[in-house]
Amino acid sequence: MITLKKLENGFEYIEVENQSAHAKIALQGAHIFHFARHHERPILWLSQKSDFKKGVAIRGGVPICWPAFAKSNPDLPQHGFARTAMWTLGECQEIDAHTTEITLILRHNQERLKLWHYKFELCLSITISDQLTMALKTTNLDTRAMKLTQALHSYFDVGAISDVRIKGLDQKPYHDSLKDQEKVQEGDLFITKEVDVIYQKVDKRIQLITKDSILNIDNSGSSSLVVWNPWREKCKHTSGMSEGDYLQFVCIESANAREDFRIIPPGGTHILSATISKHRII
Structure with a gap:
């Protein structure tokens, strides 16, 4: 079942329920x-303090950073504008009782240009x-190549x-954004302090293993991967977070970042995609 819903403040989202799973997707940000x-706990973390307001990014879930990650383009807002823009609902299909497909679309307009x-x-x-x-497809409709x-x-x-x-990151080079240093991962990654790193040459499955x-x-469509957790002090001052939230989540971001930027020629396309699957440990 696919249902378009609204919160009391008019914030619109799509609710999807089939025989396998339940999902909610905001039209703002295609988030x-x-x-x-x-009968399982959510795979995605969502802050209890998340704002569901026009023009404010939701804290948690899967924000879309586009057309710039972080502050890679100083002329754009942090992480670009797609995560707070209003998208258009495109094709919706109930493929079978266990599978639903939703497409959302964002195009240029005078404000975005x-x-x-x-x-x-x-x-x-x-x-x-x-x-x-999730498959994020960019099509260049301009007469110039875009970075x-x-x-x-x-x-x-x-x-x-x-x-x-x-x-899955052993021996992968990475940029430590906190120290502005280039390093190489040794063994598996454990989160014991603030981490903000961008891995390169990622070419195989990544596994997030919990208890x-x-x-x-x-x-x-990607060879870079971002891992982020603000840890104790930064969490206190991060919008949309409660003091202890850092203990409950980790961000693992499928990306085209730093050396993995993409140049899309006029009329060209690029697809960044990620598939998340879960196996319970018995």
Whole structure:
């Protein structure tokens, strides 16, 4: 079942329920803010202090950073403008009892052309089943090549950060944004302090391992991956977060960032996609 709903303040979102899972997607930002398989805890983390207001980014779920990740383009807002823009609902399909597909679309207009001087079409295709698949397709409708950085800024609910182990990054080079240093990962990644790193040459499945589950993250159209947790002090001062929220999530972001930026020629396309699947540990 696919239902268009509104909060009391008029904030619109799509609710999807099939025999495998339940999801909620805001029209603002094409932002998936809830995804859970039936009778299981949510895979995505959402802050209890999240604002569902026009022009304010939701804290949690999967914000879309586009057409710039972080402050890679100083002329744009932090993480670009797609995460707070109003998208248009495109095609919706109930493929079968267990699988639903939703497409949302964002295009250039006069306001966006003032921020970013390219004509474009951006489509997010979301497949909701016993796993979550997101495919973000950029089409360059301009007469000039465009340079793009972007991310599917996924917040994952981990229960307890002390249980987290991230596998698949051993020997991958990364940029430590906190120290502005280039390093190489040794072994699995454990989150024991503030982390803000951008990995490069990521070419295989990433696994987020917690006490009771393994989350598989399979990316395409990307060779970079961002891992972020604000930890104790920064969490206190981060909008839309409560003091202890850092203990409950980690962001693992499928990205085109730093050296993995993309150049899209006129008429060209690029698709960044991520599939999230979960296996319970018995």
